Amino acid sequence: MGKRGAGQETAGGGLITDVFADIRAGVRSVCAEFDGAYWRDKDKQDAYPTEFVAALTEAGYLAALIPERYGGSGLPLAAGCAILEEIQAAGCNGAACHAQMYIMGALLRHGDDAQKQAYLPEIARGALRLQAFAVTEPGSGTDTGAIRTTAIRDGDRYRINGQKVWTSRAEHSDLMLLLARTAPREAGAKKADGLSVFLIDMREALGAGLSVRPLEAMINHSTTELFFDDLSIPASALIGEEGKGFRYILTGMNAERILIASECVGDARWFIDKAAEYAKERVVFDRPIGQNQGVQFPIAKAYARMRAAALMTADAAARFDAGERAGAEANMAKLLAAEASWEAADMCLQTHGGFGFAREYDVERRFRETRLYQTAPISTNLILSYLAEHVLGLPKSY
């Protein structure tokens, strides 16, 4: 996998300046094998894109952020951003496997040597999949401190009971990062105290206290509900110290937001290119529809918004890679990029008129897919309240 290059032209004509041009070109060549028909079929069948994930794994892209000493490429988060952005810009769906990039960070930063040695090389060579991240519960929603799944120490094991919802890719993962309560909420000084993170081997857990139920959704996202009924796991599955899990996943959440922002920038690029091409070709009233300012201005506006979001995302990634505090920038990148992709999606659908609704154009599917990022992994309101409270010093609203 190449590392460095200069910059590249988007099909829409703009220059995305970037030092990862070789990586972008490599990702595009993998994605070229997976066209709209492939994704439409997966969407229709509600099926996991196994072949696509295997191709990315084989090319080394899902191990980009794993340090070289564990068999990965040891690249910075900014490289992960380039990979995911390019996947989306090529019309593919990185949501099938993006989680491996950010879940791995919890293991890398807070796992002990034995855990890292046991799992990271296997993940890097594609023998183990770490795609599932179980935080959200039906009763807690955005209020992570209110989760009720418990992990109770029992000798050299923990017993897990509870329920998770929206645990995506659980059926396509060997390992799962789980957030559970190891001490009652009342016992901690803060509500997020008493939460711990576990790396669960799902191959052992399935049918032995863990059951997985697929959750039908608006998009093909392989998402599930999990039920823990006295699942017994070894104490060695605990990552870091007991009770510090919330802090551990917070650092990972900044990486997650920055990576998802990159996906949104990629989505926006795809919608803009698709709309611009269609607007040049579709002739109505004896002129290309793109000759009408009412059609071209929304495309131009979406382009400007996408470029601004890309800058914010690059800034957030650079800060993260430099080890600086990046909470505000990660949140702003996610907010602005998710808005840019949604605006571009709406514009693209409108530009296509009735054909935007026809499955064969891929616009309606990608419109549904990019809508997710207004809500997950964190909703727009919660980002705004983070900025209001932590950046602007306004009173906490909840």
Ligand SMILES: Cc1cc2nc3c(=O)[nH]c(=O)nc-3n(C[C@H](O)[C@H](O)[C@H](O)COP(=O)(O)OP(=O)(O)OC[C@H]3O[C@@H](n4cnc5c(N)ncnc54)[C@H](O)[C@@H]3O)c2cc1C
């Ligand atoms: C397709 C999909 C895949 C997902 N994958 C995963 C996954 O792999 N792992 C995982 O753990 N979770 C996953 N999630 C869950 C996702 O992170 C949550 O849906 C999201 O965090 C919002 O939680 P909620 O759905 O419970 O909404 P709620 O918390 O119930 O919120 C509902 C609405 O109220 C608003 N709201 C709530 N509180 C406030 C407040 N104080 N101020 C202002 N507005 C507020 C929210 O912004 C939201 O719009 C996924 C969700 C989806 C849809």
